[in-house]
Amino acid sequence: MIEDLQQAESRTASVVELARELIRRPSRGGIDDYGPVLGVLEDWLAARCLPHRRLHDDAGELVGLLVEIPGGRPGSWWTLDACVDTAPYGDESAWSFPPASGEVADGWLLGRGAADSKLAAAMFCHIAADLAEHVVDLAGGLAVLLDVDEHTGGFGGARAYLTDEHAARPAGVMIGYPGVDEVVVGGRGLWRATITVHAPAGHSGSSKNVVGAISRAARLVTLLDAAELPSGAGACGFPLPPKLSVTSFHGGQGFSVTPDRCELNVDIRTTPSFDSHDAETLVRKAVAELDAELPVPTATKITPIAVWPPFRLSENEQPAAALLNAAKQAGLTVRPKTAGPSNIGNLLAGKGIPATAGFGVPYEGLHGIDERAHLAELPTVYAAYKRAVLELLKG
Incomplete structure (x- = not known):
């Protein structure tokens, strides 16, 4: 696990830089044009020759971006999911920094989407790039879903993904909502x-x-x-x-x-x-x-x-088992949690797809003023997600 952490630490600066660029492109759900924020991701993915494509809903509206990394052997597909649309800013005069800041101060990444969930989107793209270098050893495949219709409540990206005839149906999904002490395995x-x-x-x-x-x-x-x-x-x-x-x-x-x-x-x-x-x-x-x-x-x-529907995975069900185990091996004390609010995991549960719906860095101001994400834990969280994905893709 020490080697995993060292590799994660070497990726941290790049993850943060990508997240900063995403935060600087306002993408408030139902308010802003999503083209600019997805364009940042598309440029990054294209520069690394990672296969990706846009997702559209039945009306032709842009609702997400899908990255697909097929393994070298048959097996199940697993998905990392993060939204790159955000909540509104609210009263901008109440913020102590610009909502689209993207700056780093005192170990915190600042701005709307830093916590929910542009840092997770940047992290998942980097994990996809890591795995693309070793696809011959993987069974099944990894999809990264980057949803820009999450904060509207429509979950258009997830819906388009699940109905896409060209996409492999995932055996399970890990959603990158923040919070380092818990792995959310259920919700009302x-x-x-x-x-x-x-x-x-x-x-x-x-x-x-x-x-x-x-x-x-x-x-x-x-x-x-x-x-x-x-x-x-x-x-x-x-x-x-x-x-x-x-x-x-x-x-x-x-x-x-x-x-x-x-x-x-x-x-x-x-x-x-x-x-x-x-x-x-x-x-x-x-x-x-x-x-x-x-x-x-x-x-x-x-x-x-x-x-x-409500949903709840046991600690032995995938992908909860892989993520809980990986977090513990990374040195974190985590507990499985059933959340009071509903989330995209409920939508997936209605489709028969098991999901975790939260594990990430510590945060403040989510959906409120002065949203920020703490970066000291990022290498550990990165290593845990990567280890969990590799466990699921070993076949």
């Missing part, structure tokens, strides 16, 4: 819906007692907040309980009209013992109670928006 799923609450419109000054859509919707929120969900660990030792949140509430305009329509968004995080069917059943029960308690001519409408 989700069930999301928009609920449209109706009522007859009326004048707010009317002598009649009008129960408007906003009042009915507020009652529904009360019913949802009072709904009982399982608590504690659930089936198969899943360590987190389900959770319900009302995340949006919109209706009405001005002052003189009680509106006839109000919409609210409901987000339920699911588990193996409380799945999407249970989530929908709970919401429909609350809606039925509302419509019975405060009846109106038009029934409340539920429009499901998204469903992702």
Whole structure:
């Protein structure tokens, strides 16, 4: 492992330089043009003769870049995945450095995307270059997916990759979200819906007692907040309980009209013992109670928006086993973690593809102000990922 760390240390400066160039190309999800940031990667890959191609969605929009390194022997393909689009900057005046800085100060790489996940993208490209020099010894192949439709929630790069008839289906995926103390091996799923609450419109000054859509919707929120969900660990030792949140509430305009329509968004995080069917059943029960308690001519409408299953790998399942073992051999004390928020691992789980969804350098300010990634641990993280990939590709 000492040799692995020495090789990783020799790559660190190049990894950081590539990451700096990526950070300097703004690529906020749904805001910026992704051509410049992918162009940096394409130039780097082309200079090293690494096979790569752009990915497009069904509408022809650019959603990612795919690097493919085939091995010299038959076997399974494994994937390293990192997004190179980012969260928005937020209040730029609150930052203590420019969001597209790309500078290194006091051992930190600065700027939006430093943590999530341009440093990981640079690292994975370098690992692909390392492996390309020894393909004859590898079984199967390595793909590096560089997604530019992740922070939109669309995961267009991953979807295009999984439906690409020319790409080998991966046996598993390792996603380069940051955090050095944990390997994320699972996450709660989700069930999301928009609920449209109706009522007859009326004048707010009317002598009649009008129960408007906003009042009915507020009652529904009360019913949802009072709904009982399982608590504690659930089936198969899943360590987190389900959770319900009302995340949006919109209706009405001005002052003189009680509106006839109000919409609210409901987000339920699911588990193996409380799945999407249970989530929908709970919401429909609350809606039925509302419509019975405060009846109106038009029934409340539920429009499901998204469903992702929960997932959790055991420590012995790949690719979790390879990454956990490699991190420990690199001298890190890591633990497997099941995350509360959902992530791209849930999308992959829905396709039957096992994934880890986080292991990388320490970080601060992810999705907030002053995002930065700590570089001292980079050689160790690099060595761990490379060792895990080699373990998976040995056949």
